[in-house]
Amino acid sequence: MERQYRWQVQPRFFVILSILVGLIFGVWGVVRLIAHVTAPRPPELPRGGRTVFPEYRLFGYSGYPDAASLGRLGTGDIDERMAEIEKSGQDFLRGRKLMPVMELIAVTVHPTPGSDGMYRTRVKDEIIESWLATARKHQAMLLLNIQPGRAKFLDEVKHFERWLREPEVGLALDPEWAVGPDQVPGKVFGRTSGPELDEVARYVAGLVAEHDLPEKVLLYHQLHVDIVAEEDKLATHPGVVLVKSIDGIGTPKAKTSTWQRIVDRTPEHVHVGFKLFFEEDARHGPLMTPDEVMALRPEPEYILYE
Template identity: 75%
Template sequence: MFPEYRLVGYSGYPGAEALGRLGTGDIDERMAEIEQVGADYVLDRKLMPVMELIAVTVHSQPGSDGLYRSRVKDEVVQSWLDTAREHKAMLLLNIQPGRAKFIDEVKHLEKWLVHPDVGLALDPEWAVGPDEVPGEKYGHSSGAELDEVATYVEQLVERHNLPEKVLLYHQLHANIIADEGDLMPHPGVVLIKSVDGIGTAMAKVGTWNNILKTTPEHIHMGFKLFYEEDARHGPLMSADEVLALEPEPEYILYE
């Protein structure tokens, strides 16, 4: 995957404008936008377009199982996977687990993860404990929990003779992930962290530098830009500004 490619993508869910740009309007037009935006980031690399589908969506109400999350229907995943393949893109299945465990949601998605062009995106901001409610405070995870998923993905890659598989995790604040050093390297698994700070360019760079301090050296770095939330604080960061970050981000996501 690296350093041959630069990953550039949109996130979303069909028909849900609040969950990201990829779920609004004509999806083929959105894919064309990704390719256009991505052209400013490739430099000496190849572009890998990314569709980050929110496959497990967190909610503020518990639902019948009390887990504060819902799972996407198979036909939605298949439709987005078909689109990804039409555009030679990668599909990442994003998990906002609520009170569910990451590993349980990952296992539920195994039928899709055995495909060579499908990876994972974990969102610890929305991972809460048994007595917590999503949205009332930031969620949390640990390096051990992330490593449990990475071990499982490594086993899938080996068992099904798959190419390298992306395991991405989002981080909004430094304290969302504890003991990150427990997340170990795994053969066949490309570990990427997306730094999701919101605000002015200065604030976003500050979040990047703060989170970078606790990031293990074997983790590839990604950076997230918000079309609406960031724009409330000033101009959206340009590709040149993003690529000036150190280390240079290898995954750039727009929401």
């Protein structure tokens, strides 16, 4: 009788145990499902996705609030300027999606040294906050343009780290205004180098990785071939999209010639953009048309108007 009793008890035990195990795994599965559904999605680019190219073509204006001399984006109502960008950008898409760009001159060079002797002034946080709100309203990218004077690019970039943690914010470096310790901006052409740009790119890549950000644009402007030395030492970095804006002023023929000279010396992993000037270019003849711009080879992936 005792042996029979044991055989009767053991099956019941295993049935109960199986039920308990099933309940535990069932509850765990529900918990995992809820966690998956409610987990925050990684931040994306303003118009979706985590990578810039080849899905998007960047198109925008540059400027500073209420400063017509610094670009069209700083004149009139900023929402009207964004509507212009949205409309005019359609002429350059060629099968891509539009990514509107606001290039805010966040560090402005000037001919006087200032209190720290750096010949530059940084924009107030309130202005960046306002322009970032506008960028978000219009699903646009905000690039902080840096004219460093005697300061180092990396020092200026680090000053804006708070804003670079935002998925909409990238950088536009302007080496024409990067001068040496004994030079004055405007009296000489500034310059930079591949190693200096690479230092900034490594820093930005670190921010992207740390904060799980979408790809971040690191743009640098180039007016003529001598402005960037040792460009081959600018390497690729995960999460950083390198873009060069070719900025020559003049007739369509002169601008195209400048484009070709600079493009021929550009590393293959650097995307290229093209800049047009509403006033300066117009003094030399009609502005290049969208068809003329998009006939450049390779096709510009960023088109900027000032």
